[in-house]
Amino acid sequence: GENVEQHPSTLSVQEGDSAVIKCTYSDSASNYFPWYKQELGKRPQLIIDIRSNVGEKKDQRIAVTLNKTAKHFSLHITETQPEDSAVYFCAALYSGSARQLTFGSGTQLTVLP
Amino acid sequence: NAGVTQTPKFQVLKTGQSMTLQCAQDMNHEYMSWYRQDPGMGLRLIHYSVGAGITDQGEVPNGYNVSRSTTEDFPLRLLSAAPSQTSVYFCASRPGQLYGYTFGSGTRLTVV
Numbered sequence: 001g002e003n004v005e006q007h008p009s010t011l012s013v014q015e016g017d018s019a020v021i022k023c024t025y026s027d028s029a030s031n032y033f034p035w036y037k038q039e040l041g042k043r044p045q046l047i048i049d050i051r052s053n054v055g056e057k058k059d060q061r062i063a064v065t066l067n068k069t070a071k072h073f074s075l076h077i078t079e080t081q082p083e084d085s086a087v088y089f090c091a092a093l094y095s096g097s098a099r100q101l102t103f104g105s106g107t108q109l110t111v112l113p
Numbered sequence: 114n115a116g117v118t119q120t121p122k123f124q125v126l127k128t129g130q131s132m133t134l135q136c137a138q139d140m141n142h143e144y145m146s147w148y149r150q151d152p153g154m155g156l157r158l159i160h161y162s163v164g165a166g167i168t169d170q171g172e173v174p175n176g177y178n179v180s181r182s183t184t185e186d187f188p189l190r191l192l193s194a195a196p197s198q199t200s201v202y203f204c205a206s207r208p209g210q211l212y213g214y215t216f217g218s219g220t221r222l223t224v225v
Contacts, residue, residue, distance in 0.1 A: 032210070032211045032212075034213040034214075036213075043203060043216040043218050044156070044203070044214075045216070046214065049212075089156065093211070100161055101146075101158075103156040103157075
């Protein structure tokens with residue numbers, strides 16, 4: 001069935017270092033992949049997304065890459081700051097009648113000062 | 114422009130009680146969904162709608178009902194609350210398929 005695997009589940013980095021979170025999906029027809037950031041006690045917020053007709057998208061310190069052949073996509077955060085500490089969720093839009101987003105299980109990112 | 118508004122923010126129910134979680138959006142989005150979030154399990158889809166009068170089940174629909182009489186409103190009804198329904202519930206909307214969700218602030222529900 002529809003499945004999005006997200007790794008790692010927890011990630012600690014030193015301030016200023018880079019962080020990478022990876023997700024794999026199972027439906028080769030998926031064509032939309034958003035990433036969300038959720039701070040403690042808050043709602044998930046969309047931070048970046050990518051559609052299947054591009055391989056990479058950047059927005060300041062964050063970037064997402066997509067490898068359709070391998071069916072995986074990754075979130076890259078450079079020059080991490082303490083305010084980047086949060087849970088990050090990936091998601092994939094599956095084909096079929098539902099056409100709904102399926103989310104990964106999340107990555108707790110901690111940026112150490 | 115308030116975005117997606119959910120009420121209440123917190124609720125405690127006794128087992129067997131029923132209640133309705135309210136969700137409204139003012140962005141004229143066609144797509145609306147309800148998710149529940151449990152520790153370590155990410156966001157799981159309960160029910161969704163692709164327009165007024167159209168609803169369908171998601172991954173975990175049992176024990177919940179929805180309706181979509183207007184574009185703006187998408188209430189979630191718990192028919193007979195059970196402790197397994199203790200969770201944080203998020204309503205979300207988006208303008209089309211290839212767009213991300215805007216989430217409401219969530220409802221933290223505890224069933225005792």
